[in-house]
Amino acid sequence: MPAAVATNGAQEGRTVKRQRTDQNEVVVKSQRQTVGLVSPTSVPFTSIALGKTTFQLTTSVGRSLQTYDLRRGLNLVFITRPQTPEFITASIAWKDLVFAAWGAEAAESERGVWIFKRGKKIAELEMPLRHEHNIKSFCIFGSWIIGACDNQILVWKSSNYELYTTLQSVTASAFTGTLSSMPTMLNKIVAGKEDGTVEIWNVSSGKLVYSVLPPAADYGAVTALQPTPALNLLAIAYESGPLIIQDIQADKKILQFNASAHGTNGPSITSITFRTDGMGAGDDGKRAGVMATASNESGDVTLWDLNNGGRKQGVLRGAHAPPSSSSPGGVSKVEFLPGQAIIATSGLDNSLKTWIFDESPFNPVPRILHQRSGHGAPVTTLAFLPAASDGSDASGKWLLSTSKDRSLWGWSLRRDGQSTELSQGNVTKKARKQGILSSEGRDTIEALKAPPITSIACSLNRDGGMGSMPGKFPIWQSGKGKTKNSTEATSMTGWESVVTAHQGDNKARTWFWGRKKAGRWAFETQDGGEVKSVAVSPCGTFALVGSANGGIDMFNLQSGSHRQRYPARLTPAQAQQLKLDLANAEEAIAPAAESGKKKFYRGQGKHTAAVTGLAVDNLNRTVISCSADGKIKFWDFMSGALKHEIDWSGAVEITGLRLHRSSELAAFSCSDGCVRVVDVTTFKLIRELRMSRSSQSKAFDFADFGFSNDGRWVMAATSSFVCAWDLPTGHLIDVFKLPSTCNAISFSPTGEYLATASEEHVGVDVWSNKTLFTHVPTRHINEAELSTILASEGQAPTVSGEGSISVIGTLANAPDAESDDEDYIDADLDADAELDALSSDLVSLSLVPRSRWQNLLHLDIIRQRNAPTAAPKKPEKAPFFLPSLQERQANPAIANTNTTQDLAAIEQERSRIIKMDRQNTVSRFTSLLRDASETGDFAPFITNLKSLNPAAADIEIRSLSSPITSFDPESDACNELVAFVRALSYVCTSKRDFELGQAWMAVFLKVHSDVVVDDAELRQAVKEWRDRVVEEKERVEMLTQYCGGMVGFLRAARV
Secondary structure, three states: OOOEOOOOOOOOOOOOOOOOOOOOOOOOEEEEEEEOOOOOOOOOOEEEEEOOOEEEEEEEOOOOEEEEEOOOOOEEEEEOEOOOOOOEEEEEEEOOEEEEEEEOOOOOOOEEEEEEEOOEEEEEEOOOOOOOOOOOEEEEEOOEEEEEOOOEEEEEEOOOOOEEEEEEOOOOOOEEEEEEEOOOOOOEEEEEEOOOOEEEEEOOOOEEEEEEOOOOHHHOOEEEEEEOOOOOEEEEEEOOOEEEEEEOOOOEEEEEEEOOEEEEOOOOOOEEEEOOOOOOEOOOOOEOOEEEEEOOOOOOEEEEEOHHHOEEEEEEOOOOOOOOOOOOOOEEEEEEOOOOOEEEEEEOOOEEEEEEOOOOOOOOOOEEEEEEEOOOOOEEEEEEOOOOOOOOOOOOOEEEEEEOOOOEEEEEOOOHHHOEEOEOOOHHHHHHHHOOOOOOOHHHHHHOOOOOEEEEEEOOOOOOHHHOOOOOOOOOEOOOOOOHHHHHHHHHHOOOOEEEEEOOOOEEEEEEOOOOEEEEEEEEOOOOOOEEEEEEOOOOOEEEEEEOOOOEEEEEOOOOOEEEEEOOOOOHHHHHHHHHHHHHOOOOOOEOOOOOOEOOOOOOOOOOOOEEEEEEOOOOOEEEEEEOOOEEEEEEOOOOOEEEEEEOOOOOOEEEEEEEOOOOEEEEEEOOOEEEEEEOOOOEEEEEEEOOOOHHHHOOOEEEEEEOOOOOEEEEEEOOEEEEEEOOOOEEEEEEEOOOOEEEEEEOOOOOEEEEEEOOOOOEEEEEEHHHOOOOOOOOOOHHHHHHHHOOOOOOOOOOOOOOHHHOOHHHHOOOOOOOOHHHHHHOHHHHHHHHOOOOOOOOOOOOOHHHHHHHHOHHHHHHHHOOOOOOOOOOOOOOOOOOHHHHOOOOOOOOHHHHHHHHHHHHHHHHHHHHHHOOOOOHHHHHHHHHHHHOOOHHHHHHHHHOOHHHHHHHHHOOOOOOOOOOOOOOOOOHHHHHHHHHHHHHHHOOOHHHHHHHHHHHHHHHHHHHHHOHHHHHHHHHHHHHHHHHHHHHHHHHHHHHHHHHHHHOOOO
16 A cells, blocks of 8 residues: 555646536635634644744644644634545644544544645545544654544554554553653553553554553543653543543552542543743742643633642633533643743634743733634624725725624634724623633623624724724713713714624614724613614714614714604604694595605604614615514604605515615515515615525525625525525526525625625635626526525535635636637537527527627728838848847758758658648638538537637638639539528527627628629528518517507506
């Protein structure tokens, strides 16, 4: 067997030819990358020292590894690619390499170990045949690479990556995956087992040397192993909580204590590390002997002084979030960096942190040094930040996201290090003061944060950046009792720009985007209902809040004051007048006789159910609201009066609203699985967008939806599918499936990216818009294709972004028109026919660039215009120091005379053969035309003619021959002129490439009009072509008149 499989990121051998994509692949979007992942898995990080200058820490994010540099502030330096076929189960860094073991839970699944260098795969370890267990941990020492599985230990040679031997357990107890080497023992490793035994193996001979038994049978499995800086001493942690330090050589217990932070019933220790810089212990921190322990069931790190029998020195509370019902947590690994007063930790809360110990004044508990993190729970809401101004360079750069972990993050799509969480105040300090910061207090810590965010609104027109509201001030106040000075200060520096709604809370909260922190105001709904929706006016001055009880309130973001209510609040006199008006009217809303519109009185029109969507038009004149009562209302922005109402209450409930301000279109998601688009200026329903008319698609509820940046598309997420509709045609043009339920989507304001968030994923998937860099057909997806997509497997971008080219659509992967790959063209004829024509009943134009057929009509004028205005001039004489062409050639006198004569004879014979064969040469154009004349299939000929440039097409049309123009009228050659006209008749009959057919006929008649007059057969063919054009013209005119009449009938007033 080969020792290793060397790779360079591509397959061996020749380059694989691009293949057609399947119907279930993404048409409009291509995979880009996933952001927000740091350490979301239980795989511990691995570290390596780079000389004496820095350390690199590598974490697992599923199927890829990410490497961070400590000296650069945990800046991301490498992402491994390609991604592994299955999830990574273990990793280790050695020298300049990183080893990653991957595999699935199923015994029959594929497994392997890949080797990466600077993010690129360079080799693989040889795996045993029929390997059925995943590798849980690695250990590398000397010339050995060790991997621990449940039932065996694999040993490789580090020099050639060959599998050296396999160590099988001699008892029924399985290995726990804990593995370590002892510095003073040659070729020896220690491995922990489920029964609490620690076995010592000689990897060179493959023999079991000794077994260290647990002090008691109830200690449980071995959960952690770590050699101490002292020789022959090994720290062993057990499942029930005890931790002992054992002299391996003498098999003698040195120290034993309960390392759990909560007594015997606390979480078991899963990670141990020792400080090696000789400091940190004792009362003054000048002695050696510091140990740190952590558990994946707790978020705390416990520090121990091992001198004088050992004692607990301190506890780093809340280093990572502990597990909870809503999200995972705990510390996956803790490690002192060699020779440094720095400790690194990673947790299941998707974070990687480094801590530093202060020597003066001495503090046994470290403080935070660097931190990289992301959401610790699935993302629930997404929103791209709008541009601060027209043409802003930051447009489309920032993405806001919220999660079930009650955090609000801003992600930079250009520089990962700029991503940050918006601060909600010093929550950890508040918890420490209240004495609730402990491993078991996760829910209590979360109570100090704002509830989970359900809706986001933003406008940066009044955002002052880092200079907004300098100084300290209380956060999230009610807005009452404010001082005049604060309002005057904000007029110069700007104010809050982000407003959020929170689950189960009747207050909407504001945020400073520029300062990345919580704002001053918490806007409470006037009717006391839960906040269901929020909006910010385009000017950035007003925030609107929609209540679960149907109320709508407007607040001033600068002062925090309540400014308006929709419907407007009535004074006692206005309320009395309303009663009189209603008494005189038969109905509360009476129809006006002239216009047929409904009349609304001041104070009327409040929603009777939760307000599910709010928006403000581009000029701050109209407020648009929708509710679960099935009604859409248009309010006057200043007065609060109801101007118009659309009532769908008898059919559906409205669950969401998105407004595209530049096109004045509003989209509403409805409970019947439909997105309805309304023109807000005419109040008319213009589109109803559905995945399908089948009952299966109606069962899907839309989790999120939105417009593209230009308002041409509507994107929506339902279940695990993301759909795209083309508004001008109303066609469903794209559907792709994600691995799990999609919670949120957002389209960037530049149109470059689409962001999606999934239920079982803490990262944010970012997709690139393929229409920006390649032509993508926007044809309708039929029922058969939709069924195939619904039954397909989900796909998602990778962390590294690799693999995006593989999902480019069919037309993007097809070769150019000038390609000589005939097999590919023949295989795509049917697909191209479907793409060129939207419907067989419509006359369609071609996809050929307009310049081709326009230049063909005016080729003579173009040649005249491009003709030289003056005779060519003889080039100036070259400088004397530059040799001429004759001088650069070999000396003729030295050349071999016989060779010259032989070459001349060969050239003369070659010229004779060419002259004889020139008469029999037939162009591809002529060959296809003659074949089509015999078979009646003109499709290949038309495809070839469409691929010709204007000059080539003109030459071919001029070169057409017939028995009249041929030099040999007695020959049986076909009449190429007649065949060409019949090909144009075929174009007219197929209802495709209409403008190309007209251009080709114009050139044909211009060149061969005299032949048409003399040749009866050709004249008859032209007459047939004209009859078909007239017939098609009359058919289209009839359809146009029918459509015009139907539109006029629908627009007419009906009683």
